[in-house]
Amino acid sequence: MGLKTKDLLTMDQLSKEEIELILHTAKEMKNILKRDIKKVPTLRGKTVVTLFYEPSTRTRTSFELAGKYMSADVVNISTTTSSVVKGETLQDTGMTLQMMGTDLFIIRHGMSGAPKLLAQTVKAGVINGGDGFHEHPTQALLDMMSIRDKLGDDFKGMKVAIIGDILHSRVARSNVHGLTKMGAEVWTCAPPTLMPAGIEKTGARVTYDINEALHKAQVVMMLRVQLERQKAGLFPTLREYNNLYGLNTKRLSKAAPGALVLHPGPINRGVEISSEVADGIQSVINEQVTCGVAVRMALLYLMLGQKGEQQ
Amino acid sequence: MKYLLKDALVIDPLSGMERIADILVENGLIAAIEDGIDTGQNPVYDLNGKIVAPGFIDMHVHLREPGGEGNETILTGCQAAAAGGFTAVAAMPNTNPCTDNEAVVELIKKRSADVALAEVLPIGTISKKQQGEEISEIGSMYRNGIVAVSDDGKPLINSEVMRRALEYTKLFGIPVISHCEDTNLTAGGEMHEGYWSTILGLKGIPAQGEEVMVARDILLSGMTGGSLHLAHLSTKGSIELLKYALKQGIKVTAEVTPHHLLLTDEELKDYDTSTKVNPPLRSPDHVQAVRKAVIEGIVTCIATDHAPWSIEEKEQEFSKAPNGISGLETAIAVCWDTLVIKEGMEPKDLIARFTTGPAAALGLKRGFIAVGAVADLTVIDPKLIREVDTKRFYSKGKNSPYKGRKLQGWPVMTIVRGEIVMQDGKVKGAQ
Numbered sequence: 095m096g097l098k099t100k101d102l103l104t105m106d107q108l109s110k111e112e113i114e115l116i117l118h119t120a121k122e123m124k125n126i127l128k129r130d131i132k133k134v135p136t137l138r139g140k141t142v143v144t145l146f147y148e149p150s151t152r153t154r155t156s157f158e159l160a161g162k163y164m165s166a167d168v169v170n171i172s173t174t175t176s177s178v179v180k181g182e183t184l185q186d187t188g189m190t191l192q193m194m195g196t197d198l199f200i201i202r203h204g205m206s207g208a209p210k211l212l213a214q215t216v217k218a219g220v221i222n223g224g225d226g227f228h229e230h231p232t233q234a235l236l237d238m239m240s241i242r243d244k245l246g247d248d249f250k251g252m253k254v255a256i257i258g259d260i261l262h263s264r265v266a267r268s269n270v271h272g273l274t275k276m277g278a279e280v281w282t283c284a285p286p287t288l289m290p291a292g293i294e295k296t297g298a299r300v301t302y303d304i305n306e307a308l309h310k311a312q313v314v315m316m317l318r319v320q321l322e323r324q325k326a327g328l329f330p331t332l333r334e335y336n337n338l339y340g341l342n343t344k345r346l347s348k349a350a351p352g353a354l355v356l357h358p359g360p361i362n363r364g365v366e367i368s369s370e371v372a373d374g375i376q377s378v379i380n381e382q383v384t385c386g387v388a389v390r391m392a393l394l395y396l397m398l399g400q401k402g403e404q405q
Numbered sequence: 406m407k408y409l410l411k412d413a414l415v416i417d418p419l420s421g422m423e424r425i426a427d428i429l430v431e432n433g434l435i436a437a438i439e440d441g442i443d444t445g446q447n448p449v450y451d452l453n454g455k456i457v458a459p460g461f462i463d464m465h466v467h468l469r470e471p472g473g474e475g476n477e478t479i480l481t482g483c484q485a486a487a488a489g490g491f492t493a494v495a496a497m498p499n500t501n502p503c504t505d506n507e508a509v510v511e512l513i514k515k516r517s518a519d520v521a522l523a524e525v526l527p528i529g530t531i532s533k534k535q536q537g538e539e540i541s542e543i544g545s546m547y548r549n550g551i552v553a554v555s556d557d558g559k560p561l562i563n564s565e566v567m568r569r570a571l572e573y574t575k576l577f578g579i580p581v582i583s584h585c586e587d588t589n590l591t592a593g594g595e596m597h598e599g600y601w602s603t604i605l606g607l608k609g610i611p612a613q614g615e616e617v618m619v620a621r622d623i624l625l626s627g628m629t630g631g632s633l634h635l636a637h638l639s640t641k642g643s644i645e646l647l648k649y650a651l652k653q654g655i656k657v658t659a660e661v662t663p664h665h666l667l668l669t670d671e672e673l674k675d676y677d678t679s680t681k682v683n684p685p686l687r688s689p690d691h692v693q694a695v696r697k698a699v700i701e702g703i704v705t706c707i708a709t710d711h712a713p714w715s716i717e718e719k720e721q722e723f724s725k726a727p728n729g730i731s732g733l734e735t736a737i738a739v740c741w742d743t744l745v746i747k748e749g750m751e752p753k754d755l756i757a758r759f760t761t762g763p764a765a766a767l768g769l770k771r772g773f774i775a776v777g778a779v780a781d782l783t784v785i786d787p788k789l790i791r792e793v794d795t796k797r798f799y800s801k802g803k804n805s806p807y808k809g810r811k812l813q814g815w816p817v818m819t820i821v822r823g824e825i826v827m828q829d830g831k832v833k834g835a836q
Contacts, residue, residue: 290609
């Protein structure tokens with residue numbers, strides 16, 4: 095048992111069974127994280143390269159630690175200090191690293207589809223660590239794990255509200271694919287200028303009204319809004335955005351009692367979410383980070399460890 | 406030089422001729438069209454089962470020379486044209502330097518004459534340096550042989566300049582070819598805006614990004630009486646606007662590309678950069694609308710917008726790759742397969758879209774078959790089924806979204822001024 099393909103590029107590609115397998119494995123991995131000595135020898139002799147064309151704290155570090163906890167050798171490449179600044183193509187960078195013995199790539203890229211291009215070039219596996227506005231599958235998986243930890247394994251009929259800049263969010267797309275596949279009722283909520291065309295055809299519900307999105311929601315997922323979107327004229331000011339779409343205690347009371355609040359980070363306090371809510375009792379933002387390591391350990395295991403055992 | 410094309414189905418949309426006959430070619434001209442011509446010792450080409458049509462005209466190609474020779478040259482572009490069954494191509498002026506003066510027009514004429522394959526009809530820019538501010542020396546370029554003006558690729562945003570261009574070109578009787586795009590609405594866009602742009606996380610280009618400019622240009626053409634040709638229409642709304650213009654008697658013609666007739670935005674789902682093109686591949690409702698307009702003759706021209714790019718240019722991240730499809734060598738097969746085989750379009754009508762249509766749009770005396778006329782001819786094998794193999798392309802641009810696709814109906818012979826420049830896919834003089 096493992097994943098059907100050598101790469102994990104999208105949530106769209108995963109079957110329900112594969113998602114179950116990853117989340118189940120991640121739960122076991124979380125136990126390792128609770129130990130005093132957080133190290134297992136499973137991936138000894140395996141090499142993981144993180145190739146990040148965009149800045150990141152959470153995703154890169156959690157992949158790195160996931161690899162190290164499992165004894166893989168992890169090399170981090172950030173494009174600002176690599177040959178990329180000399181104009182090397184993505185394919186050439188990938189081939190070079192492959193020839194040095196890379197078993198698995200983690201790539202983050204500002205352009206949608208770049209991980210696919212890398213995956214087509216190299217024989218090694220590729221995990222998409224976020225590409226453009228396309229997908230961020232490991233974020234969706236860690237979100238799902240965080241939800242399960244608190245609300246139980248069954249997503250069926252669970253109302254999940256994803257609120258914010260849906261148009262530019264790879265996190266939203268991956269969560270819509272993943273959660274609808276698992277039977278959740280997913281609502282997307284944004285001002286009309288930040289809502290992508292045809293999103294309803296993915297199975298998500300669409301509303302511009304945050305109160306409708308929040309109404310009896312069991313999970314509220316807030317998205318980061320970037321100042322550059324305001325500069326592009328998609329909304330007038332951050333102040334007005336906060337007035338219309340910011341999550342505060344009063345608004346959160348419309349959700350189901352004990353509803354979970356998630357955010358992929360980094361958060362803009364006082365813009366899409368108030369500090370009160372972000373640090374409040376319903377927030378699982380910190381738990382998400384831990385789940386992120388567990389999910390990534392599970393993926394490394396499923397994509398590297400098992401393959402090794404089979405050979 | 407004298408030879409005979411024997412037993413072909415001769416289809417000439419202009420005269421309406423559609424019958425099996427022999428064509429005698431002598432000294433670059435059509436000497437006779439009769440039954441059972443006997444030429445004695447002269448060569449005979451048995452074209453039984455094949456169609457002889459007037460030489461196809463592609464009124465929208467990018468030959469890249471001067472300036473972009475890594476992507477295409479006049480030689481390789483003309484070889485691709487000959488291989489694709491085209492006897493004449495109109496070359497867009499976005500070269501480097503751009504074709505905004507008579508010197509570049511001269512250069513293109515001279516170099517294409519040396520190549521002596523398809524005839525190259527230069528198009529000049531509307532505005533100096535394609536900057537959309539002041540109109541170019543259209544008169545000087547016209548004297549040197551331009552057939553139209555266009556700022557293709559750099560859409561003309563300033564409506565006042567467009568008005569003046571439509572007025573000024575009345576002096577010469579040549580059309581303004583408009584690439585209709587409101588670059589504010591389409592800024593940063595990578596594909597058609599809709600379900601697939603959302604799924605793929607690529608910036609969308611709304612249909613209205615094209616349509617608002619189609620509407621503007623139609624109104625300005627109506628106001629000035631200048632001839633307008635709308636390049637590569639791709640949306641339902643553009644077709645509706647075109648119908649309105651034709652009903653008003655406005656002097657407007659239009660073209661659609663083979664790729665907009667066949668492919669939808671779903672083709673982009675693997676981020677294959679050969680599907681990245683401007684205007685973008687649209688959703689099925691738009692494809693149906695442009696297809697219907699071509700079949701019904703509301704759109705009278707099919708043009709490739711041949712945009713060759715080297716492998717280095719195209720094989721990179723989708724967002725970085727330039728727009729364009731290398732289209733000359735697949736155009737006939739794509740259209741034959743899509744329109745004649747699948748949609749039941751009359752062969753005569755499809756041939757008209759490549760011959761009388763573009764000839765009328767550009768005001769050219771070509772695109773017909775008649776005794777005494779120049780022997781520019783395209784021979785098609787309507788039964789030939791072949792897979793698209795980009796390795797066989799003469800064009801430097803292997804950027805084809807049809808790779809591996811099986812298509813029916815291919816050009817098998819191209820004759821320019823009586824000279825057989827392509828036979829069975831092999832271009833004369835090429836390696």
